[in-house]
Amino acid sequence: MPNPFQQRTIAFQRNERNVFFHILTACNLSCRHCYINPEQHGTGTLPEETIFAWLKLFAAPDKKTNLIFLGGEPTLHPALPNAIKKARKLGYQSITVDTNGYLHNNLLHKISPADAVLSFSLDGPSPEINDPLRGQGVFAACTENLAKAVSMGFEVSVIYTVSALNIEHLAAMPRLLTDLGVNHFFIQVIGLRGKSAAPSDNFSQTLQISHDQWLNTVPKVALDAAELGLHVIFPKVFLGPDEPFECAGLVAENFFIFPNGRVYCCPLCEDYPIHSYQIENNALILRSGLIEKNFFPIAIPEGCIMNKLLQPGSLNYQENGKPCHLISCCLLKQEMTRIEK
Numbered sequence: 206m207p208n209p210f211q212q213r214t215i216a217f218q219r220n221e222r223n224v225f226f227h228i229l230t231a232c233n234l235s236c237r238h239c240y241i242n243p244e245q246h247g248t249g250t251l252p253e254e255t256i257f258a259w260l261k262l263f264a265a266p267d268k269k270t271n272l273i274f275l276g277g278e279p280t281l282h283p284a285l286p287n288a289i290k291k292a293r294k295l296g297y298q299s300i301t302v303d304t305n306g307y308l309h310n311n312l313l314h315k316i317s318p319a320d321a322v323l324s325f326s327l328d329g330p331s332p333e334i335n336d337p338l339r340g341q342g343v344f345a346a347c348t349e350n351l352a353k354a355v356s357m358g359f360e361v362s363v364i365y366t367v368s369a370l371n372i373e374h375l376a377a378m379p380r381l382l383t384d385l386g387v388n389h390f391f392i393q394v395i396g397l398r399g400k401s402a403a404p405s406d407n408f409s410q411t412l413q414i415s416h417d418q419w420l421n422t423v424p425k426v427a428l429d430a431a432e433l434g435l436h437v438i439f440p441k442v443f444l445g446p447d448e449p450f451e452c453a454g455l456v457a458e459n460f461f462i463f464p465n466g467r468v469y470c471c472p473l474c475e476d477y478p479i480h481s482y483q484i485e486n487n488a489l490i491l492r493s494g495l496i497e498k499n500f501f502p503i504a505i506p507e508g509c510i511m512n513k514l515l516q517p518g519s520l521n522y523q524e525n526g527k528p529c530h531l532i533s534c535c536l537l538k539q540e541m542t543r544i545e546k
């Protein structure tokens with residue numbers, strides 16, 4: 206019988222750009238694994254006219270550009286609805302708002318379903334799993350607003366950040382999401398950045414998941430989700446022996462913009478002042494000196510150079526010194542979907 210499901214690696218598209226725009230760093234929550242690092246990203250909130258100017262700076266109507274509004278919590282910014290509308294006029298192909306679910310400033314009544322996709326963060330299928338990570342009462346608030354958005358016709362996705370603290374509960378997510386009317390499920394792996402990388406305790410070790418844990422859990426849950434009709438995206442993380450390694454910093458266009466004007470091309474670098482660009486007077490300036498771009502061409506047997514430099518604890522070696530597994534670019538994704546006949 207033919208397999209009605211398709212799993213494929215989403216190769217980096219040469220003519221596609223992704224713009225991850227942090228319009229502020231403030232947030233009403235205080236998640237245990239928050240990746241925002243105020244020392245590096247500032248505590249600023251961009252004025253509306255600066256948001257417009259920077260949207261113009263990164264617009265490229267001749268290319269397919271996906272825009273993702275982030276924070277902190279982007280819906281805390283009262284100018285978000287206007288920014289979404291401005292981005293549409295500037296020709297951004299897709300617009301997504303990544304929200305913790307609180308949907309401040311009455312967002313659902315200030316934009317229409319055609320304006321943006323809403324992506325909700327949930328890190329557990331129940332308050333018992335989600336709330337110790339994201340905060341008391343967050344599961345109830347997030348799922349209530351998510352259901353409201355679905356009932357109003359918005360396209361809705363959910364992001365689940367997998368760590369050792371919640372991986373065993375991932376399997377319960379597909380059923381919850383289909384019950385809530387969600388179409389897209391993004392499974393993320395915990396990034397050891399911001400609070401997750403805090404050296405003061407052993408929190409980063411508590412969060413890390415092994416190669417076997419990942420491969421024994423995530424593809425199976427993705428298949429279950431696809432069987433229920435969800436479109437699932439999850440990071441590749443480990444490359445097989447015959448799979449080529451590519452660094453998105455060399456072959457794709459990704460911009461991670463922070464309110465202090467820093468622009469990174471690689472999210473792993475965000476805890477360090479090695480950003481490739483700085484926005485000055487609303488112009489994008491390529492920096493010199495020690496910047497992330499200098500590292501991207503360095504080829505190593507382990508795969509991703511920044512992973513080896515910044516997260517060496519995630520690597521394992523054989524007795525002969527060779528790495529057990531190649532680490533893929535953190536931006537390389539897999540897709541699991543039901544093939545429509």
Ligand code: SF4
Nearest residue numbers: 232234236239277305
């Ligand atoms: S919702 Fe996002 S920005 Fe806010 S604390 Fe949680 S991870 Fe950090």
Ligand code: SF4
Nearest residue numbers: 452454471509534535
């Ligand atoms: S995660 Fe690694 S491979 Fe991907 S852009 Fe960063 S340095 Fe390159």
